[in-house]
Amino acid sequence: MIAGLSPNTQWVLFSTLILGMAAGLIGCLAYWKRQSLMSDALSHAALPGVVIAFALLGFKSIPGMIAGAxxxxxxxxxxxxxIQSSSKIKEDTAMGIILSIFFGLGMMLLSIVNRTAGGGQSGLDSFIFGQAASMTGKDVRTMSALALAVIAAVAIGFKEWKLFLFDSDFARGLGLSGKLMNGIYMTLLILVIVIGIQAVGVILMSALLIIPPVSARYWTQSFKRMLILSALFGGGAGAAGTWISTLGKGWPTGPFIVVVSSSLFLISLVFGFQKGWLAKWRHVQAHKRQAAEPLRQNARKEESAV
Structure with missing residues (x-):
């Protein structure tokens, strides 16, 4: 237990730690599928469902809002x-279109609901930037259980995910259905998004899915180690950002999680073993020394001959 923090706050920290780990793992899969922007589009697309679920139920119900999202x-x-299959529009353009339409629709519905009786006290605004401190014990348990299920799904199917991402032809030869794996992947991605939007917010949930795997890529070329590092970076950013947000009254959680995650990215960018700036600089210097060595040897031979 962490001294100085209430039991509820400690459980919230634990839940955002688990959420960050789950987001880091799924974000790593999205990175290798080259669909990092998909997480951004679906995060924003979840907002209308949250507002419509509240409007239909008439009260704030986290399970109902999760289902709506x-x-x-x-x-x-x-x-x-x-859009992609029925036109010549590329996937990233289609994502941008849907992101804008759904988020604009969500904001419009949110403004309407907030003007209704009791709408202003609904707490729906916390779904924009996230407010982990407002989560109840039931919210924390629900989010933690679902996030642990996502982590278990990635860990148990590690070999299948590796085949699916890097050798799909061989995977099909072994009887691994690409449609099934795509369906599971999309289900896990949506699940992470909808359970995390109350803590992180629909706008910044994508950062928790995108930044940790990109940061991990600077440290390793191993898929397994990248998954582990991405989970650690995501979990660390989630817990640290949540803790910082609890230090002030009404501070949104999402921005602080993004700040911590961005700091980890900058550290990785500079000091990463594989692709960091210092590693590249050392590689260039070593290459220059290697290229200059024959010239130095020839110079020494000429001096000895004289």
């Missing part, structure tokens, strides 16, 4: 696929 995010994904 999941349906809305799934619709966003299906629309992206439909």
């Amino acid at each position: 999941a349906v809305s995010a799934l619709l966003g994904f299906l629309f992206i696929q439909w």
Whole structure:
């Protein structure tokens, strides 16, 4: 237990730690599928579902809002696929279109709901930038359980994920269905998004999915080590950002998580063993020394001959 923090705050910290780890793992899969922007699009697409669920229920119910966010995010994904398949529009453009439409619709619905009786006290605004401190014990347990399920799904199917991402032809030869793996991947991605938007917010949830795997890539070329590092970076950013947000009254969680995550990225960018600036500088210097060595040897031979 952490001294000086209430039991509820400690449970919130634990839940955002687990959420960050789950987001880091799924973000790593999205990185290798070259779909990092998909997480951004689906995060924003979840907002209308949250607002519509509150409007239909008439009260704030986290399970109901999670279900609404999941349906809305799934619709966003299906629309992206439909736009891409029925036109010449590329995937990233389709993602941008759906992101803008769904988020604009969500903000419009949010402004309408906030003007209704009791809407201003609904706490829906916390879904924009996140407010982990407002989470109840039931919210924390739900988020933690679902995040642990995501972590277990990635860990148990590690070999299958590796085949799916890096050798799909061989995977099909072994009987591993690409459609099934894509379906599981998209389900896990949507699940992480919808359980994290209350803590991190729909705008910044994508940062928790994108920044940790990119940071981990600077340290290793191993897929397994990258998964572990991405989970550690995501979990560390989630817990640290949440802790900082609890130091002030009403401080949103999402921005602080992004600041911590960005700091980890900058450290990785400079000091990363594989692709960091210092590693590249050392490689260039070593290459220059290697290229200059024959010239130095020839110079020494000429001096000895004289």
